Amino acid sequence: MPSPLSDLTLSCIGAGRLGKTLCRLFSEHLSIGQIVNSSQTSANLALDFIGAGTAQTDYANLQPADIWLIATPDNHIAKASAALENCGVLRDTDTVFHCSGSLTADALGLDLYSTASVHPIHSFANPDNSLAQFAGTACAVEGQPEACIVLEGLFAKIGGRPFAIQTQHKSLYHAATVMTCNYLVSLMALGEQMLNAAGVDLLAMDRNPLEPLIRQTVDNYLSTDAISALTGPIARGDNSTVEAHLLALQGQPDLWQTVYRAMGNATLELSAHQGQACADNLAIISNLLNSDNQ
Numbered sequence: 001m002p003s004p005l006s007d008l009t010l011s012c013i014g015a016g017r018l019g020k021t022l023c024r025l026f027s028e029h030l031s032i033g034q035i036v037n038s039s040q041t042s043a044n045l046a047l048d049f050i051g052a053g054t055a056q057t058d059y060a061n062l063q064p065a066d067i068w069l070i071a072t073p074d075n076h077i078a079k080a081s082a083a084l085e086n087c088g089v090l091r092d093t094d095t096v097f098h099c100s101g102s103l104t105a106d107a108l109g110l111d112l113y114s115t116a117s118v119h120p121i122h123s124f125a126n127p128d129n130s131l132a133q134f135a136g137t138a139c140a141v142e143g144q145p146e147a148c149i150v151l152e153g154l155f156a157k158i159g160g161r162p163f164a165i166q167t168q169h170k171s172l173y174h175a176a177t178v179m180t181c182n183y184l185v186s187l188m189a190l191g192e193q194m195l196n197a198a199g200v201d202l203l204a205m206d207r208n209p210l211e212p213l214i215r216q217t218v219d220n221y222l223s224t225d226a227i228s229a230l231t232g233p234i235a236r237g238d239n240s241t242v243e244a245h246l247l248a249l250q251g252q253p254d255l256w257q258t259v260y261r262a263m264g265n266a267t268l269e270l271s272a273h274q275g276q277a278c279a280d281n282l283a284i285i286s287n288l289l290n291s292d293n294q
């Protein structure tokens with residue numbers, strides 16, 4: 001029979017943006033033990049923010065805890081985890097987890113303990129905002145079943161929406177989040193460069209002229225699905241427009257053409273499912289997008 005959360009203690013190694021935000025949220029539901037940072041000053045600042053626990057920088061002074069959150073930067077997780085194990089405070093009933101999006105629980109290197117990774121799909125850039133906005137955040141949970149059960153319960157308590165991701169798919173999952181969020185920014189930045197090359201002086205305008213269209217598109221996609229949200233020349237099967245685009249891209253940076261063609265191919269697949277364009281026109285567009293001399 002697992003202990004109720006309120007009987008458990010959680011200690012955090014690396015209470016930076018994510019660590020201190022989660023600890024503050026967790027503090028409503030369990031006891032916060034020790035807050036371990038590299039520097040005493042930052043440990044004290046984290047403690048002020050969390051409003052519970054004790055600050056620590058020396059692993060030799062660690063006290064037992066039921067749950068250990070290792071929230072150092074990704075490239076310090078293995079080192080912090082090894083230091084935790086080496087100081088001898090871990091018990092075989094403890095749960096240890098990190099919150100990296102790209103690493104699995106194996107990165108902790110703690111084969112003898114119950115370990116997991118929980119990746120909240122949230123930006124903790126501003127911890128005060130995150131306290132107010134965390135509820136509703138989807139959290140990808142991966143690792144040993146016992147650890148996952150404990151952490152799914154804990155994250156659900158603070159308003160998270162835990163879902164399981166298999167260990168062998170963690171990198172693919174993370175690539176999906178990077179492609180959807182980070183690359184969306186890159187795509188919009190490329191679009192701005194193309195507008196500038198087309199003589200649209202964005203700096204002279206008080207607002208990006210694409211802004212309403214970008215917001216409508218994202219809203220449509222999120223409130224319906226890709227098939228319903230897709231519009232434009234490929235969805236209509238307008239091959240002459242695609243041909244004109246490819247001609248206009250000649251002499252422009254190679255990257256613009258490469259991205260246009262790759263995203264065009266992805267759009268072709270959606271258009272075929274959507275069924276608005278006739279198959280012949282989509283075949284012509286496919287030839288245009290995938291031939292070298294366009």
Ligand SMILES: NC(=O)c1ccc[n+]([C@@H]2O[C@H](COP(=O)([O-])OP(=O)(O)OC[C@H]3O[C@@H](n4cnc5c(N)ncnc54)[C@H](OP(=O)(O)O)[C@@H]3O)[C@@H](O)[C@H]2O)c1
Nearest residue numbers: 014015016017018037038039042071072076099100123124
């Ligand atoms: N930030 C986000 O939006 C976000 C989102 C999802 C997941 N994550 C994940 O959350 C984790 C933490 O990211 P973050 O952005 O919160 O990092 P961060 O703000 O840079 O904070 C890292 C903290 O780790 C401490 N630290 C570094 N090495 C340490 C060590 N060996 N022992 C003890 N403490 C150590 C630092 O202490 P000092 O201040 O004393 O140097 C700092 O307080 C990462 O795994 C990241 O991938 C972050």
